[in-house]
Amino acid sequence: MSTGSDRRSSTSRNPLRRKTVAMRPWDWSFPSAPVSHREVISAQPAEPTGRPPLLMVHGLAHAAWCFGENWVPAAAEAGFPAYAVSLRGHGGSAGARHLRRTTTRDYVHDVLQTITELPEPPVLIGHSNGAVVAQLVAERYPLRGLVLLTPAPMHSAVGDLVAIGKDRPADLLRAVVGQTLSMEPDILFEGLDPQTARTYSDRTGPESPLVQWELLLRRRVGPIRCPVLVVGTPEDRLVRPADVQRTADTYGVEPVWFPGMGHDVMLDAGWEQVLDTVLAFAADLPAWGSAPVR
Amino acid sequence: MGAGPHGLSALKALLQNGIEADGFERESDVGGNWNFGAENSRVYESTHLISSKPFTQFPDFPMPDSYPDYPSHRQVKEYFERYAAHFGLRDRIRFSSDVVRAVPVDEGRAWDVTVADRVTAQETTYRYAGLVVGNGHNWNPKIPDYAGRSEFRGEVIHSADYKGPEVLRGKRVLVVGAGNTGCDVAVEAAQNATHAWHSTRRGYYYNPKYMTGRPSDQVADSLLALRLPLGLRRVLFKASLGIAVGDLTKFGLKRPDHKFFETHPIVNQQLVYYVGQGDITPKDDIDRFDADGVVFTDGSRVDVDLVVFCTGYLVRFPFLEQDWLNWKDDHPQLFLQMFTPSFDNLVVSGLIQPDSGQWTLAHWQGILIARVAEALRVRPSVAHGFLSRSAAEADRRYSAGAHYKDSTRHYFEVAHQDYLRALQDAIHELEVSA
Ligand SMILES: Cc1cc2nc3c(=O)[nH]c(=O)nc-3n(C[C@H](O)[C@H](O)[C@H](O)COP(=O)(O)OP(=O)(O)OC[C@H]3O[C@@H](n4cnc5c(N)ncnc54)[C@H](O)[C@@H]3O)c2cc1C
Numbered sequence A: 001m002s003t004g005s006d007r008r009s010s011t012s013r014n015p016l017r018r019k020t021v022a023m024r025p026w027d028w029s030f031p032s033a034p035v036s037h038r039e040v041i042s043a044q045p046a047e048p049t050g051r052p053p054l055l056m057v058h059g060l061a062h063a064a065w066c067f068g069e070n071w072v073p074a075a076a077e078a079g080f081p082a083y084a085v086s087l088r089g090h091g092g093s094a095g096a097r098h099l100r101r102t103t104t105r106d107y108v109h110d111v112l113q114t115i116t117e118l119p120e121p122p123v124l125i126g127h128s129n130g131a132v133v134a135q136l137v138a139e140r141y142p143l144r145g146l147v148l149l150t151p152a153p154m155h156s157a158v159g160d161l162v163a164i165g166k167d168r169p170a171d172l173l174r175a176v177v178g179q180t181l182s183m184e185p186d187i188l189f190e191g192l193d194p195q196t197a198r199t200y201s202d203r204t205g206p207e208s209p210l211v212q213w214e215l216l217l218r219r220r221v222g223p224i225r226c227p228v229l230v231v232g233t234p235e236d237r238l239v240r241p242a243d244v245q246r247t248a249d250t251y252g253v254e255p256v257w258f259p260g261m262g263h264d265v266m267l268d269a270g271w272e273q274v275l276d277t278v279l280a281f282a283a284d285l286p287a288w289g290s291a292p293v294r
Numbered sequence B: 001m002g003a004g005p006h007g008l009s010a011l012k013a014l015l016q017n018g019i020e021a022d023g024f025e026r027e028s029d030v031g032g033n034w035n036f037g038a039e040n041s042r043v044y045e046s047t048h049l050i051s052s053k054p055f056t057q058f059p060d061f062p063m064p065d066s067y068p069d070y071p072s073h074r075q076v077k078e079y080f081e082r083y084a085a086h087f088g089l090r091d092r093i094r095f096s097s098d099v100v101r102a103v104p105v106d107e108g109r110a111w112d113v114t115v116a117d118r119v120t121a122q123e124t125t126y127r128y129a130g131l132v133v134g135n136g137h138n139w140n141p142k143i144p145d146y147a148g149r150s151e152f153r154g155e156v157i158h159s160a161d162y163k164g165p166e167v168l169r170g171k172r173v174l175v176v177g178a179g180n181t182g183c184d185v186a187v188e189a190a191q192n193a194t195h196a197w198h199s200t201r202r203g204y205y206y207n208p209k210y211m212t213g214r215p216s217d218q219v220a221d222s223l224l225a226l227r228l229p230l231g232l233r234r235v236l237f238k239a240s241l242g243i244a245v246g247d248l249t250k251f252g253l254k255r256p257d258h259k260f261f262e263t264h265p266i267v268n269q270q271l272v273y274y275v276g277q278g279d280i281t282p283k284d285d286i287d288r289f290d291a292d293g294v295v296f297t298d299g300s301r302v303d304v305d306l307v308v309f310c311t312g313y314l315v316r317f318p319f320l321e322q323d324w325l326n327w328k329d330d331h332p333q334l335f336l337q338m339f340t341p342s343f344d345n346l347v348v349s350g351l352i353q354p355d356s357g358q359w360t361l362a363h364w365q366g367i368l369i370a371r372v373a374e375a376l377r378v379r380p381s382v383a384h385g386f387l388s389r390s391a392a393e394a395d396r397r398y399s400a401g402a403h404y405k406d407s408t409r410h411y412f413e414v415a416h417q418d419y420l421r422a423l424q425d426a427i428h429e430l431e432v433s434a
């Protein structure tokens, strides 16, 4: 495991970073449709600890359960109010019927809505495509901190798709025609016993084809002013380590690597170490509103 | 100072960027205009937003999905309470604290702010490096004067004191002015009074709340997103109103004396309906009062029991010298409607009246204030370079090409997209040089 957490990227000189966006005419004219119900799995510390709340956002085809399984209770145990949300059309949230028309913008809306229900600004934790959503949230909302777990690249996932195609051409073809990317156990996990891995894999559901295709776009983000932590694994079969590195470069930080783990770092054997790293990052953040002027 | 939406968002932006700040609010709660019943609140029982959620809300704190397109003033108040709680602003605001005086000291490098506690009446003076003013501009009633007004034996109120329809019941009511307040009060008079007359000094366009099943401001924003020019947008809006309602003069309403987007938009579907039902009689401008009623400029006359002036508000800063705000023509002229040429550390937030929702603009004004404050601290030359334009650009308007009708209420009118783009550019200017 290697660390390195230069808190903030220094400038907007990085080509992937962009200037503040105040003009969002399409968001004003075609806002995301409201959702009637959102599933939020949460756990609170036994007594108030003053630690920031953690909000966890899942990736493609997953739902809040993937964090609810281990991370939410363990984080609360460690003194952090912990929340995991199911994006629309996933898990226990409404919107399954409209899943095929759902876009990343809708997910951003869902996460912002969930944030406004929290008592104070959270640390946002996004996994895989949830990390894309989290970065788009972070450019709109003043987070305490941002954690990107095996983040799908904002600079286009074409490379990852090509890599998937070399290994598993049928999976690539399915994704191209709009079916959900394969979430077979061997793709997500390295260290789990086969039965648990199978159980988790079976819990994944369908994904919006539009959201999958959007991953091919090259997006620029920013500015993101909160501290950022990036987590990757060298064995990841969905997001190439080079892409994790590039995401980290965007923020001027070094990724923290967890060799021997699969893409789903919050479920795979060894999730405790990853969570420890995340909690150490979160515990160390300056209180909201007290950060020094840069 | 002020814990309405503009004061709150400025306080939040400063704290978010690590700049120490305190808030002072005269009332015991946040919400400003939306704190129903408070001294400076101008909403009445039935007030709902006329701008729909997406542009009205703070972009980093959207209104809940459970809110309707056009929330009520109670929901809006609750929204501001949640915003203040979420960002920990309450602890930073001193409530029941009336700012009575603010004076520059140390050659303008600091401000002495004198605050009167509303409970104990005790005055305390605090010193700050900068002052952000968010006292609102919709509280000080504008009441026109007319010949014979002192002879009139009926009742006269301003909409500032209008809280609900009880005062209208069983009376012959004349409503003056066709801002959004005047139109709402005329409709409530149609529903509650014996009869309603509505005096306006010009004709207007009455926009619906919905078009093609969507809030009409969202339809308007789609046209802007497509970057359609002003002329074409005018044609489209006129055509859609033409189909939905048609020629207003057939109802006895005046023909508008101006083009679309030249007056602050009215959003009211009911007024035309009640005129059509005969419950509201449109009238000309008032010429004079007599003992029992009012004579209009067309020579007609009616007996009335109650006159409600919905003639809007005049901007005032009772705790500041007007000169410090580049006061001309009975209002301040400020760079980006915010910055005065007189001081680098005095900013006004909220001196805008957008043709759409307001709190997206409040948010970005707050962010700009924080960027300027940061720059003043760590890169004074950048800040001064930016602020040096205050004098030259003080009279720049953000009307997207429209010529607003000459009226006190248009001093602060802005086309929301035009103004926001200017704020965005200003933020970029300070970010790039950061
Ligand atoms: C009837 C009505 C309906 C409206 N509807 C809409 C709408 O649909 N959509 C929309 O976007 N906008 C609407 N507006 C505009 C609305 O006024 C603004 O959106 C917003 O409330 C202005 O915020 P502000 O913070 O500038 O001022 P305010 O909300 O007026 O807040 C100013 C605050 O400063 C405090 N204060 C003033 N003087 C002092 C002092 N000396 N010391 C201490 N505290 C002081 C006041 O008590 C108050 O709390 C409406 C306005 C009115 C009057």
Ligand SMILES: NC(=O)c1ccc[n+]([C@@H]2O[C@H](COP(=O)([O-])OP(=O)(O)OC[C@H]3O[C@@H](n4cnc5c(N)ncnc54)[C@H](OP(=O)(O)O)[C@@H]3O)[C@@H](O)[C@H]2O)c1
Residues within 6 Å of the ligand: B047, B048, B049, B050, B051, B138, B142, B144, B159, B176, B177, B178, B179, B180, B181, B182, B184, B200, B201, B202, B263, B264, B285, B310, B311, B312, B313, B353, B407, B408, B409
């Ligand atoms: N959400 C809501 O439901 C709601 C409700 C009410 C108000 N508002 C908002 O609150 C703000 C204030 O609105 P408002 O309606 O109180 O005031 P306003 O917009 O200033 O309207 C004042 C009206 O009175 C007229 N007037 C002004 N001076 C006059 C004079 N000397 N003689 C005759 N007529 C005169 C104006 O005519 P001119 O056309 O000549 O200027 C205008 O029609 C606006 O931003 C408005 O949109 C919102």
